[in-house]
Amino acid sequence: MDMNFSKEDLAFREEVRDFLAENLPQHLRDGARRTPGVFVEPDIGMEWHRILAKKGWVAPHWPKEDGGTGWTPVQKFIFDKETALAGAPSLAILGLRLVGPVICAFGTPEQKARFLPRILSGDDYWCQGYSEPGSGSDLASLKTTATLDGDEYTVNGSKIWTTHAHHANWIFALVRTDATVKKQAGITFLLLPMDQEGIEVTPIHSMSGDHEVNAVFFSDAKTSVENRIGEEGAGWSIAKFLLENERGGSCFAPRLIQGIERLEELAQTQPSGVNGAIAHDSRFRDRLARAKLQAEALEFTELRILAELAKGRSPGPQTSLVKLLGSNIGQEIDTLRLELLGTDALQLPLERPLYGNEAPEPIGSEIAQTAMGKYLNSRASTIYGGSDEVQKNIIAKTVLGL
Numbered sequence: 001m002d003m004n005f006s007k008e009d010l011a012f013r014e015e016v017r018d019f020l021a022e023n024l025p026q027h028l029r030d031g032a033r034r035t036p037g038v039f040v041e042p043d044i045g046m047e048w049h050r051i052l053a054k055k056g057w058v059a060p061h062w063p064k065e066d067g068g069t070g071w072t073p074v075q076k077f078i079f080d081k082e083t084a085l086a087g088a089p090s091l092a093i094l095g096l097r098l099v100g101p102v103i104c105a106f107g108t109p110e111q112k113a114r115f116l117p118r119i120l121s122g123d124d125y126w127c128q129g130y131s132e133p134g135s136g137s138d139l140a141s142l143k144t145t146a147t148l149d150g151d152e153y154t155v156n157g158s159k160i161w162t163t164h165a166h167h168a169n170w171i172f173a174l175v176r177t178d179a180t181v182k183k184q185a186g187i188t189f190l191l192l193p194m195d196q197e198g199i200e201v202t203p204i205h206s207m208s209g210d211h212e213v214n215a216v217f218f219s220d221a222k223t224s225v226e227n228r229i230g231e232e233g234a235g236w237s238i239a240k241f242l243l244e245n246e247r248g249g250s251c252f253a254p255r256l257i258q259g260i261e262r263l264e265e266l267a268q269t270q271p272s273g274v275n276g277a278i279a280h281d282s283r284f285r286d287r288l289a290r291a292k293l294q295a296e297a298l299e300f301t302e303l304r305i306l307a308e309l310a311k312g313r314s315p316g317p318q319t320s321l322v323k324l325l326g327s328n329i330g331q332e333i334d335t336l337r338l339e340l341l342g343t344d345a346l347q348l349p350l351e352r353p354l355y356g357n358e359a360p361e362p363i364g365s366e367i368a369q370t371a372m373g374k375y376l377n378s379r380a381s382t383i384y385g386g387s388d389e390v391q392k393n394i395i396a397k398t399v400l401g402l
């Protein structure tokens with residue numbers, strides 16, 4: 001991508017590079033690279049979070065007055081790109097990208113003062129209670145109830161696929177507070193402390209053997225009315241605001257491009273069986289080039305979204321495009337990696353973590369050790385945050401006007 005950065009932007013890029021060279025430890029780069037899961041575990045993710053928080057760089061997408069960086073869209077882009085190129089772990093989005101911006105936009109001054117500093121410092125770890133059995137794509141049909149008695153809500157029901165609920169001390173949840181009105185109008189956005197008798201978390205293991213998601217059961221779980229964001233019944237608009245942030249508004253193209261560049265290096269070392277290295281195989285090069293072009297085109301879309309956000313507008317339905325393209329390119333990268341590795345990739349170690357002193361020795365190479373896990377886990381990316389079909393419906397309606 002040909003970006004004509006200004007002198008200030010180039011100086012900022014140097015600042016970010018210097019910071020990464022000095023402050024991103026090798027064990028965090030190794031941990032990120034050797035994580036087959038969808039999400040980075042808190043042991044490495046939160047260590048990186050705290051390093052960035054100390055520098056004041058952990059929440060570039062928040063308003064400056066709430067703890068954001070005040071960077072321009074181009075600076076945010078540069079930061080995302082440089083951290084991806086350096087191989088930094090992804091940060092947990094649940095607090096920083098999901099509930100944090102919701103509290104910034106809809107929270108009272110008291111809620112902001114209570115929750116935002118603890119997200120920034122990493123003292124609170126959040127999980128997202130949206131999906132329920134039977135209410136995923138059709139989220140508005142959710143059934144978990146909350147009833148207000150005095151100044152306390154009592155919550156009953158269950159949530160499913162709740163990422164990192166087993167690590168979290170808070171959950172933000174969509175609950176039904178009125179069953180007599182249109183289904184969207186009866187939904188409320190509540191924050192609940194996880195450490196209470198009325199909440200039970202049970203693990204769900206993915207087909208790669210990873211434990212990242214859970215079922216969460218609420219049996220007379222309690223939360224104070226002070227932990228309600230917005231008015232009763234306003235939860236649906238807040239939910240949509242949050243989903244737009246979940247689907248876009250950050251640059252994940254740089255990570256995809258970095259993934260493709262690693263494949264290019266790997267292709268130089270893998271024999272094609274006929275004509276030297278696979279890197280010389282024209283059909284393989286075609287697929288790689290196609291993925292790279294798509295990732296570069298995605299980068300432009302992400303920049304356009306950042307520009308919209310900088311004008312104070314919401315990211316809008318183009319985030320559905322980003323989610324759709326980004327997850328499909330990511331899956332193609334994971335598929336190409338498997339194909340490149342051939343039989344070397346036919347291994348699925350179940351020990352975790354695959355980094356650090358206790359990690360099992362890789363069979364063949366380190367990249368082969370995690371390739372199958374990455375491939376299996378990335379099947380989820382076209383489901384979570386709204387499946388491909390749901391994104392296509394949104395694009396059809398709001399972008400194409402069908």
Ligand SMILES: Cc1cc2nc3c(=O)[nH]c(=O)nc-3n(C[C@H](O)[C@H](O)[C@H](O)COP(=O)(O)OP(=O)(O)OC[C@H]3O[C@@H](n4cnc5c(N)ncnc54)[C@H](O)[C@@H]3O)c2cc1C
Pocket residue numbers: 038127128129130131132134135136137138160161162163164213380383384385386387388389390393
């Ligand atoms: C790894 C992972 C992590 C997740 N983390 C969280 C989390 O932290 N918190 C949370 O709340 N949820 C989480 N989810 C849940 C996720 O948001 C849902 O799985 C997703 O919204 C799809 O819902 P569903 O699983 O109920 O599938 P369904 O909605 O039952 O969909 C089944 C199939 O039908 C298709 N379909 C559904 N409706 C339509 C339609 N109108 N038109 C065309 N096709 C349609 C879908 O595309 C899909 O192929 C996670 C999921 C995964 C896989």
